[in-house]
Structures are given as C-alpha cells and as structure tokens.
Amino acid sequence: MKRLYNYLPVCVCVLALLTIGELTAAQETTKQDSTRNDVLVTVGYHNVNNQWSYLSVHAKAKLNGKFQSVKGAKFHVYLDKDSAGTLVGDLVTDDKGDAVTTLKPSLKDQWKSGTTHTFIALYDGDAHYNASKTEAVVKEARLKVDTAEGRNIVVSVEELKDGAWTPVKAVEIKVAVKRLQSDMPVSDKESFTTDSTGKITAEFKRDGLPGGDKGLLTLIAKVEDNDTYGNLQVEKTVPWGAVLKPVSNFDERSLWAARFKTPVWLLLMEYFIFFSVWSVLIYLVFQIARIKKAGMPG
Amino acid sequence: MEKSIEYANITRDLLPMRFSRWGKVWTAILLAFCAAGAFAWILQLKNGLVVTAMGDYVSWGIYISNFVFFVAISLVGSLITAVLRLANVHWSTPLTRIAEIIAVSAIVFASLIIVVDMGRPERFLNLLLHGRMQSPIIWDVIVISTYFILSLLLLYFPLLPDLKILIRAKETTGPRLNKLYRFLGSFWKGTPEQVRLSEKAINIMCVTIIPVAFCIHTVTSWLFATTYRPGWDSTNFGAYFISGAFLVGAGAVVVAMFVFRKAYHLEKYITELHFDKMGKVLVMLALLYLYFNINEYLVPAFKMRKPEAAHLEDLFAGEYAPMFWFAIFTGMLVPIVILLFKKGRRPLPMFIAGLMVVVGAWFKRYLIVTPTLLHPFLPMQGVAEKFHHYFPSWQEWAITMGSLAGTLLIITFFARIFPIIPIHETIIEQHEKAV
Numbered sequence: 001m002k003r004l005y006n007y008l009p010v011c012v013c014v015l016a017l018l019t020i021g022e023l024t025a026a027q028e029t030t031k032q033d034s035t036r037n038d039v040l041v042t043v044g045y046h047n048v049n050n051q052w053s054y055l056s057v058h059a060k061a062k063l064n065g066k067f068q069s070v071k072g073a074k075f076h077v078y079l080d081k082d083s084a085g086t087l088v089g090d091l092v093t094d095d096k097g098d099a100v101t102t103l104k105p106s107l108k109d110q111w112k113s114g115t116t117h118t119f120i121a122l123y124d125g126d127a128h129y130n131a132s133k134t135e136a137v138v139k140e141a142r143l144k145v146d147t148a149e150g151r152n153i154v155v156s157v158e159e160l161k162d163g164a165w166t167p168v169k170a171v172e173i174k175v176a177v178k179r180l181q182s183d184m185p186v187s188d189k190e191s192f193t194t195d196s197t198g199k200i201t202a203e204f205k206r207d208g209l210p211g212g213d214k215g216l217l218t219l220i221a222k223v224e225d226n227d228t229y230g231n232l233q234v235e236k237t238v239p240w241g242a243v244l245k246p247v248s249n250f251d252e253r254s255l256w257a258a259r260f261k262t263p264v265w266l267l268l269m270e271y272f273i274f275f276s277v278w279s280v281l282i283y284l285v286f287q288i289a290r291i292k293k294a295g296m297p298g
Numbered sequence: 299m300e301k302s303i304e305y306a307n308i309t310r311d312l313l314p315m316r317f318s319r320w321g322k323v324w325t326a327i328l329l330a331f332c333a334a335g336a337f338a339w340i341l342q343l344k345n346g347l348v349v350t351a352m353g354d355y356v357s358w359g360i361y362i363s364n365f366v367f368f369v370a371i372s373l374v375g376s377l378i379t380a381v382l383r384l385a386n387v388h389w390s391t392p393l394t395r396i397a398e399i400i401a402v403s404a405i406v407f408a409s410l411i412i413v414v415d416m417g418r419p420e421r422f423l424n425l426l427l428h429g430r431m432q433s434p435i436i437w438d439v440i441v442i443s444t445y446f447i448l449s450l451l452l453l454y455f456p457l458l459p460d461l462k463i464l465i466r467a468k469e470t471t472g473p474r475l476n477k478l479y480r481f482l483g484s485f486w487k488g489t490p491e492q493v494r495l496s497e498k499a500i501n502i503m504c505v506t507i508i509p510v511a512f513c514i515h516t517v518t519s520w521l522f523a524t525t526y527r528p529g530w531d532s533t534n535f536g537a538y539f540i541s542g543a544f545l546v547g548a549g550a551v552v553v554a555m556f557v558f559r560k561a562y563h564l565e566k567y568i569t570e571l572h573f574d575k576m577g578k579v580l581v582m583l584a585l586l587y588l589y590f591n592i593n594e595y596l597v598p599a600f601k602m603r604k605p606e607a608a609h610l611e612d613l614f615a616g617e618y619a620p621m622f623w624f625a626i627f628t629g630m631l632v633p634i635v636i637l638l639f640k641k642g643r644r645p646l647p648m649f650i651a652g653l654m655v656v657v658g659a660w661f662k663r664y665l666i667v668t669p670t671l672l673h674p675f676l677p678m679q680g681v682a683e684k685f686h687h688y689f690p691s692w693q694e695w696a697i698t699m700g701s702l703a704g705t706l707l708i709i710t711f712f713a714r715i716f717p718i719i720p721i722h723e724t725i726i727e728q729h730e731k732a733v
Contacts, residue, residue, distance in 0.1 A: 255432045262431040270431055277444055280506050284451050287499040291458070294492045295485040 037061045039070055039129045043077070043121045043136035045230030050142045054102045057121055059093050061129060069097030070129065077101065078120040079110050086110055088119065115140045115160040141168065141229040145221045145236040151204040153186060155221040157194050159229070167198025171223060175202040177209060178218040178235065184209075186219070204240060211241015305725050309463055312721045313470050314714055315562060325710055328703040335700010338693040339414060347417040349693045354681050356671045356688040361415035363664040364698050367546070368408035368705070369442070369518045370539070370659065374547025375401025375449050376511035380504035389575050391727055392567045392719045396554045398453040399718075400547070403708035405446045407701045414697055434520040441514045448510055452503045455496055458486040459722035475715060515540045522666065528598075528609040529670035538590040542659065545583040549633075549655030552576050554709070556649035558718050567719050570644060577643030580651065581634055588630045609673040617687075618669045621661055629658020 044056040055077060059070040070093060077088040088107065091099035103111065111117065118137050125131030141159040148154050155173050158165040171194045176183035184206065192200035204219075211217045217240050223232040253263045317325060342349050352359045378397035382390040413419045429436040461483025468476045486492060519539035522530040532538070555576065559568040595613075598606045613622045633651040636642035642651065668688055678685075690698070712718075 257432070259428060259430045267431060270437075274440060277506065277510060280502060281444070281447055281451070284455075284499050284503060287495055288454075291492050291495045291499075292485040294489055294495060295487040 036125070036128060036130045037063065039073060039123055039125075039132055040067075041075075041121055041123060041132060041134040043119050043134055044225070045119060045136060045138040047142075047230070047232050049234050050144075050232075052102065054100055055088060055119060057091055057093065057099045059097045059099075059123070069093070069095070071095050071097060073097070073099075073123060073126075073129065075099065076122045076124075078122070079103075079107050080114075080118050080120075082120055082122065136230070138230045139228050141223075141232060143173075143221050143223060143232045143234040145219060145234050147219075147236070147238055148201070151240060153202045153204060153219060153221070154199055155192070155194075155202070155234075156197070156199045157223065157229075157232075158198060167194075167196075168229075169194050169196045169198055171198075171226065171229070173200050174220075174222045174224065175200075176220045176222070177206055178220050183220055183222075204238075207240075208242050209240075210244045211239070212244055213246065215239050215241040215243040217241040304728065308725055308728065309467065309721055310470075311564070311566065312717045312719050312724065313464070313467055314475075314717055317714060318561070321561065321710075321714075325707070328707045328710065331703030332700050332707060334696045335698075335703065338696035338700070342414070342417070342693055342697070343419075349691060351688055351691045351694065353685040353688075354678055355674070355685045356668055358415070358667050358671060359688060360664065360668075360690040360694045360698050361411050363660075363667045364701060365408050365411045365415065366518060366539075366663040366666065367660050368404045368411065368701075369514060370543035370546045370663065371550050371656075372401045372404040372408065372445070372449070372547070373511050373515060373540070373543035374551055375452065376507045377544055377547055378551060379452055380507045380511075383500075383504050384508075388727065389572060391723050392564075392572065393551055393555060393576070394456065394723075395453070395716075395718055395720055396558065397547070397551050398449060399709050399712045400550050400554060401449045402446070402453055403705045403712075405442065405449060406708065407705045409442055409446065410704075411697075411701050414701075434517055434524055437517045438514075438521060441510065441517050445507075445510050445514045448503060448507050452500070452507060454482075455500050455503065456720055456723065457716060458483050458492075458496060459488060460717055460720060462486045462488060463721050464717070478715070512540060515543045522670075526675060527670050528603075528606045528673050528675065529666070532594060534590065534593055538594055541583065541587045541590050542662065545580070545587045545629075546656055546659035548576065548580045548583050549652040549659065552580060552648050552652030553656060556645055556652070558713065559645065562713075562718065564719060567724060573645050573648045574640070574643045577637045577648050577651075580648075580655065581637035584630050584634045584637070584655065588634065591626070591630070605673060605675045609669060612669050612673065613665065618665060622665055625658045625661040625665055627658075628654045629662055630655075633658075 039059050039061050042056075042058045044058070045053065046056060047053045057075050057077065059073040059075075060067045061070050062068075073093045075091045075093075077091060079086045079088050086107065088103060089101035091101055093099045116137060116139050118135050121134045121136075123129070123132045123134075139159050141157060142165065144156045144158070146154045146156075153175055155175060157168045157171045157173065159168050160166075172191050173194065174183075174191045175186050177186055186202050187205040189202070192202055194200050206217075209217060216237050219236045219238055221234050221236075223229055225231060249257075251257075251261070253261045255263065255266070338349075350359060350361075374397045378390055379394045383394070413422055416422060425436070425439060429439075461479050464471055464479045465476060465484065471479070516536035516539065519535040523532055523535035552573070555568050555572065558564060595610065599610050599614075602610070612618050633655050636647050636651045641647065672686065672688065
C-alpha cells in the first residue's frame, strides 16, 4: 500500500496529462465542427392521382448570411426505421439542392403496415457540412375530384383511419387548370378549406380557355406542404375548354412562306416594277443603236 | 477666232493626262492595297470564312458594313447628275462625271464585297436558283444590278460628245486609247438627230435613276429593318439610309473635286463657287442626317426597353462609345460647324470637311451593323466568350482596304482615260455664257 502511495504523484501526473490531451483533442474537434455548417433539410412526401408516390429532399445551408442550395449532398432515406430493409433510396442533390426518389414496390408491405409513416433522411456530412438526421411524418390520405352541375368542382379529402377512408376537415386545397407554364386557379379564389364533410366546392370561372381540338381541360386539385398529409395532387379531365381548331398557314402564300409560295400581290408588284425599269434600260440601249444609225453617212 | 482658241484651250485643259510622278506613286499604293486584299481573299477562299472574326453573333461584320458604305456612296450619281439636272441647275456640270464615276466604282465594289461575304462565290448562283422573291436580299441583288447598268449608261451617254473630241486629239491621247475611244464612240458625229436622241435618253435616265437610287438604299436598309433586332427595328430606316447616303456621296464628291482640281490644275473649271455651292448642299444634308440620327437614337433611348438599352449603352458609353462619338462628331457635327461659315466653304476646309464626312460615314456603317448583332433580342446560350466581341481579322481588314483601294483605282484609271470634266458640255456652257 505504501508502495502505491509512492507512485500516486506519478499516476496523478499521467492522468492529468491524459485529461489535458483529451480536452485539447475535444477542443480541436469542437473547433473543426464550428468551421462546418449545418444543412437544413426538407423532406417532402408527394402523391399523384392517389396512385404513385415519391419523396423529395431539399438541402440548403446558411452561408455568409444567405441561404444557398447544397449541391451534391448524399442522403440515405428510410421508411419508418433506419434499417437496410426499409431503405427508400440513396439520393444526391442537384445544382438546386433537390433530389427525388419514388417509393419502391418492395416497401409495399411496410407501407401497408400502418397509416402513419415516418420518412428518415440521414445525411453523412462532409468537410463542409455537419451530419444530420431529418424526419417527416405523414398520414396516408387521398384526394377525390368530382364535377357537379353548373361547372362546379367538388374536391374531398379523406384519411385512412382504422381501415376506412374518413373525411378530413380544415385542409387547404388549391383547385386549378393545368396550363403549359404553370397552373391557373379556376376562379379568383386562390384556395379553399374543407368543411366538416371533408369537401370543398369551387366554381369554374375560366370560360373560353383554349382546350385543344377537343376542348379538354385538365383540372388539378392540390394539397401543398400539409403538415399531416404532405403533398397530394389529383387530376381530372373535363370538356370545359374552348375547342381550338388549329389554323395552319404553312402551305399558304405569305411573306414568310417557301420560295414558290410568294404572295401574288407581291409578285405582281415586283414583276411590274422590274419589267417597267428594265424596259426603260432596254429602250436606252436601243437608243444607242439609233444614235449609231443616225451617225451613219447617207 | 478668239472663241475657237478659247474652246481649244478648254479641250487642252480637260483632256486626260498621263500620270505625274505622284499619280504613279498613288496608283502603285492603290495596286499594293488591292494585291493585299486579293491575297487575303485567296486565303479566305482556301480556308473558308473561318479566317474572319465573324461568329455565331456577328455574322455580318466589316464586309457588310463596307457594303452598306459603298451602296451609300453610290447614291451621289443620282444626286449630282439627275436631281440637279432635272432642277435645271447648271453649276453642277463640271461635277457630274466625278459623281457618276464614284457611283459606278462604288456599286461595282458593293457587288463584289457581297460575294466576298458569302464565303464561297459559286453559291451566288444559289441565290438566283433558289432565292425567294419575298426576301429583301433578292430585291437588293436585282436593284443593285439595275442601278449599276443605269449608272453605267448615265456615264456613257454624256461621254459620247467627248469621245468625238478625244478621237480627234489622237496625238495627245496616244494610239492605244484612240482605239478604245473609236470602239466606244466613233459613231458619234454630233448630228442634230444624235443630239436629240442623246438628250432624250439622258432625261429619261435622270428620271429613272432617282426612284431606282431610292430603292437601292431603301431595300438595303430593309435588309436590317426587316430583321427584328435592337437598333434595326425601325420604320425610319429607309429615310435614314437615304439621307446618310446623300451625305456621304456629296462628301466624296467634295473630296474628289479638291483632289482632281489640285492634280489636274482645274481651278478654272472647278471654282470656289462650286465649293461654296457644294458646301451648302453638304451642310443641308448633314443637318438632315443629324435629324434622322436623333430620331434613330433618341426615341429608343427614351423608352430604354431592356434589349435596346444594352445596345444603346454599348454605343453611348460602352465598348463602342469612342467610335460612336467619333462618327457623330466627325461625320456630322464638326462638318456642320465648318460648313455653316462662308470661310469654311473654301476648297481646303471643304476638303477637310468632306474627308471627315466620308471617314465618319464608314465608321457609322460599321456601328449600324456590328453592335446590334452583339445584342440580339434572344441571346444565344452556351456560345464561346469570343463570340460576344468582334474585331475584324487581318484578312477582313486587308479585303476591306483592298476594296476601298479598288474603288479609288477605278476612279483613278477612269480619270486617266476619260476627261473627268465633260469637255463638250463645258464648251457649250461657255458658248451660252458668251452669247
């Protein structure tokens, strides 16, 4: 025991040195961490036409006081739990910090096992950004679009509860017509909120909207960034558009047509001017011959 | 007897002369430029348009600028000969042939420079075989050919009485030239019927050449104005081009007047009165062109639509600002200031003002063509950085300088072969004055 006491100061010194070493190392790590930024991740669930679903991941970080998209960030996305069997996909963000993946058929059983699901996005981190874990919880829901008399659109929202589809109230819905560049609201009202029956009714006020050669328009009902249900979208084609018979002047005579399709009025004008002027020129050349003749003796 | 001596003196003064030492040096310099231009063209034919600095953006570079310049300068034939003749203005008689030969030589090189710009000359045939009658390019080809023939005839008809004089002066002109004179006009005897036919033909030509000249400039302006681009998208372009063409043509005549007067000692025939009159014409045309310039730049500058703004800023304060302000000051403002004063309308200041107008006009044509092409309404995506700027290659410069030298060479050789001031008309005028 006495011998142990003799070694005590040495042991204390060694322990102290080890502690200082550890602390310094910890400080270094903290320093390193403080140079890396946190990535803000948004995980979105999307369902289209109650048929196929996909997930979107958006990564951004605050750099120099401004949010900027994080390009090339690698994510592992899981359904409900972080295990190899529930891997939805490995994603890499693009220039805009976005990445998308569909839900694989192999996850069908996992999806059917409950009505509320959690999507887990794991980010490993790199030299610039810290690792992170982001979760998004969604309840399974569906949208239904129907049309009623007088060009009214009835949209209902239902969630899966105890094996049955139950109407949901107070959900914000947008109803629009699909156009080439973006979606156009069907009326001046931007959005509608479902009543106690889980329905909204929107009046279609875009009469005369071109609907191709059959007058068909595609209606879209959307639930966007809902905290409970994510993003739902459903489309329905209706014959409410104006029938647009395409008029092609491709083969007609015009200023911009092909060579043999010059407008007749232009040809007449051109030929008139051309022959008028050139007949004068020919006349002038003829005058030279007359002058020559007039200079001949006799 | 006295009168016949006087007429003999006029003939002697105005007959074409052999080149002096300076004339030979001048011709040699022009030939050297032409040779350099021809060499550069051969290189271009061999290697293709890749030898030029033109690219996806500037597809009409210095060649088309030069073409527009030549077309513009050629208008002078109709101004001096036709307009003043029809207006019964007699003081312009000594200047008509100078104006006509400038017109002919300019139009020759306007046609040639287009062929140069096409890259492969044989493709000109495609224009005739596959051209669309709706295209201003076809109209331009037709109207340039028409104007060339008309200018040539307008040069030839008034030359006929002089050819008779030249044939008689065989001892002075030499046997070779005499052969040429005989070939061109041995049939001219000066009979009343010949004079009547000739006068009638000249009058018809004077009436015809004015609308044709207006057409050539309007159609050339439509090559630009029918193309939807900043700086070209203007309904004013036809009038703008015509006014500019009148100005540069008149400026060129003033320069040529001064040079011929000095070189051939023609002070008796091209007097200070001619300079004064031409000075007044020139200042009026400069003011007119200035008016159209204000229209062309002020109206879009007032609206400053985004694509127009980039183009205008480039001209007013950007990459092309030095050239733009040089063209405005040299081509219009300074000559206006010089020519507004009587002292400024004396031969030497007139020569300087005329030279400034011509040089300013060349740069003005460059500014009409190039900066606009660098600022299209729909910018191209993913083009090389070098395409956003344009500076002609040495081959382009050589061909351009060669073509300018070629124009001067035609005028020089013409003045060597034919009287640059109409002898017969001068004698007639002297006779009328005496009577």
